[in-house]
Amino acid sequence: MKKDPPVRFADVADYLARHRSQLTRHWLRAVGQRMHIRPVSRDATVRLINQLPQLFDELCALLRDAGPTDIAVRAQHDARVHATERWRQGFALDELYLELHLLHQCVQTCARDYYTLAPSPDSQTATRDTIEQFFSDVIHGAIVQWHAQHDRRVSEAFAERDLALAAQARSDARLRIAAAAAGLGIFEWDPETDAAVWENDRMYEITGQPRERGALSAREFVELVVDPGDRESLRNALNAAITSSEDFHATFRIRTVQTGTPNVLEVSGRFLPDASGSRRVLVGTMADVTNRVSAEEALRQADRRKDVFLATLAHELRNPLAPILNAAHLLRQTDRSHDQLDWLQGLVERHATHLSHLIDDLLDLSRITAGKITLRMEVFSIWSAIDRAIEINAPAAAQHAHRLEVVDSRTDPLFVRGDSTRVTQVLANLLDNAIKYTDEGGHIRLSAARDDPYVTIAVEDNGIGMDPAAIPSLFEIFEQAPTALESTRTGLGIGLSVARALIAMHGGAVSASSDGPGKGSRFVVRLPLCDAPTRASQSSDADRAATAASRRVLIVDDNHDAALSLAMILDQHEVRTANSGEVALAIAQKFNPDVVLLDLGLPDMSGYEVAKRLREFAAPSRPVLIALTGYGQPEDRRRTREAGFDYHLVKPARPEDVVSLLATAF
Structure with missing residues (x-):
């Protein structure tokens, strides 16, 4: 108690x-x-x-x-x-x-x-x-x-410190993982001592410095690795960053330590306190940006080529317009002789054809770029394509007094499988270039020979030749041999690019060579050979077209001049014209045409709608419907076919093609 x-x-x-x-x-x-x-x-x-x-x-x-x-x-x-x-x-x-x-x-x-x-x-x-x-x-x-x-x-302080250290370790690990994924080298540099620490292997990979030799100081890096042309600017940038303590960023060229490989590096860094906190060091990353810089330069080059192409396109389009306008002025005069009228007619036709070829090349370029070219494959003799190419270019060669030599070995038919129209286009383009870049009276030689398993077609000339260093770029889009813009030898710079793409689609190749300026050029096409066809090809409808009977023809086009000029070409038929869909339908009800040549782009309704309504009321039999359009890609043809058109013509349609079609459509 x-x-x-x-x-x-x-x-x-x-x-x-x-x-x-x-x-x-x-x-x-x-x-x-x-x-x-x-x-x-x-x-x-x-x-x-x-x-x-x-x-x-x-x-x-x-x-x-x-x-x-x-x-x-x-x-x-x-x-x-x-x-x-x-x-x-x-x-x-x-x-x-x-x-x-x-x-x-x-x-x-x-x-x-x-x-x-x-x-x-x-x-x-x-x-x-x-x-x-x-x-x-x-x-x-x-x-x-x-x-x-x-x-x-x-x-608690120790626990907080341990947590902070663990968090820092995780952050460092994430940084290293991200740097490795991005291909970045990590370094630390002390401006006072010039000592450097390289944090990862990527620094050695980028610079080519052997790891056993250790990290390079800034002075050693500039003197041993940096391209001499960039050393002074890099030193100035480093000194400016040290003075201002601002973030450092530089892009410069190097030569790797052991191999001397040229590369482009990009360095970014920030000045931070060192471990002791007594002074500031530069902590940064280093990246190899050679591929990026090369891609950027390629884009700049492509942009420059595009600008040249646009200027050349304007030049090429204006060139044929001048003689056409002059011919139109001369045709207004009634006192011209028959020979003069024939000459004017040939002048207009030649330059209009040239314009059409320019447009075709542009369309082909667009289709190839979009992967929308469709080849119509068949087995044919390469000589048939050569003959058509010569036929196309013979007038121009004659105009320039060129001697066109063909090494003919037709005893060997040399069959290939491909689109004969496209192969002809390529050969015609090469001949056109030879004519364009060969002086008056020059010599052009075309040959074909077996080189199993290929056939080799060569187009040679003694013209202005080429710089061998420029040849690889000639097949690039918008690229052409350097000439004055005012020269008559200019071109769009897309023909060879289109030719290379078309031949590649056939499993072949196109190459060029020259001994230098003034020593001529040689272009070679290689195509795979194939066996001869089992039976002879049938003649086309166009080759055996008979003279057509007179038909009732309705031409529907909002381009008044195009409609009237086509009507004059078809003057052997009974022809009506209309410039809109509603007018065409009104005429068709009374005229009851056998054939309707129908533009798809009308001001009041589409040609597809007109075709649909024509099929609804036409009796006793509906007319043959022919689409006239500036669009000629496979999907465009499929759409007109699904809309009920019987034929598809691409503007500008050749008059002889229209006449032939009317002769064989019934």
Whole structure:
């Protein structure tokens, strides 16, 4: 059982309780005079006044009715609570100790005041010792709590540091993975010492520096790797970045260390504090951008070629327009002789044909680029294509007094499988180039020979020749031999590109050679040979077309001149013209045409709609429908066929083709 403390202790406790407010004021005054860190607000002061009396109450309980062991435990608990709260407010251990020490002094002073007035001071020493022991326990408990709090904070700091290091390691790993995926080298360079650290193998791969030799300093890198033409600009850029501490970025040429391979590098970096924080180092990435720079240069070259092409196209289109306009002016004069009229007719036809060829080349280029060329495959003798190509170009060769020699070895038929029209187009294009780039009276030679498993067709001339270095680019789109724009030998620069693509579609190849300017040129086409056909090809309808009987023909075209001129060509037939869909339908109801030549692009409705309505009311038999359009791709022909058209002609249609079609359509 617990023993009751002496009554004199209870009297001391009552005295202390009665003077609690005065004691607290003395203590707060002492704290305010001695403490360096004070409560930062009124709320903090209130919390301090409300908290420390907990210790005061424990002391009074000790003096009244509790055992010493219980009092010590409770005092230590309250001390820990007090210490935690004060540390939360920013107090340190020495300040907490001073705070408790001042409270201890105030309590002892108040106890002495009691014994000054007490009738029996015999217990003063015991009271003082009890108070001393109480505050000793309190301070010991606060110190224990401080150590526990300090250890916890250290542990938390270490845990936070470990988390931060782990996060940094993950971030570094992600950076390295991203750099490896992007092909980036990572480096660090110290401007003060010129020392460099290469963080990954990619730096060695980009520069060609053997890994066993280690990283190059900036000075070594500039002197050993950077192209001499870029060294000075790179040094200036580095010095400017060091002076301004701004982000560094440079693109420059190099020669790799061991092989001397030319490459283009791009470096980006930022100045950051080093590990010690005492100075700044450049941390950056290095990338091999050779392919990108080459692609950009190729795009710039293509853009320049495109500009030249557009200028040349305008030139080529205007050239045939001038004689056509002149011929139109001369035809208005009625006193022209028959020979003059024949000459004017030939002039207009030649230049109109030239314009048509230009448009065909442009359309072929578009179709090849889009992959929409369809070949009509058949087995034919290469000599038939050669004959047609010569027939096409013979007038131009004669005009320039060229001697056109054909090495004829027709004892060997040389069959190939392909689109005879397209092969003829290629050979005619090569002959046209030979004529264009050979001076008056020159010599052009065409030959064909077996070179199993190929047939080789060669077109040679003694014309202006070519620079051998420029030959590889001649087959690129929009590329042509350099000539003055005003020269009559200019072209669109797409003929050879179209020829190469068409022959490649046949499984062959086109090549060119020349001994140099002024020494002529030689173009060679190689096509795979095949076996002869099992039976002779039948003659085409066009070859055996008979003279057509007179037909009722309706021409529908919103181009008034085109409609009337075609009507004059078909004057052996009974012809009506219309410039819109509604007018055409009205004429058809009364005229009942046998044939309708129908433009698809009319101002009021499409040619497809006109064709549909013609099929609905025409009786007793519907007319033959022939589409006239500037669109001639396979999908365009399929659409007209599905719309009910019987034939599809691409503008400008040759008059003889229209006449032949009318003769064979019935």
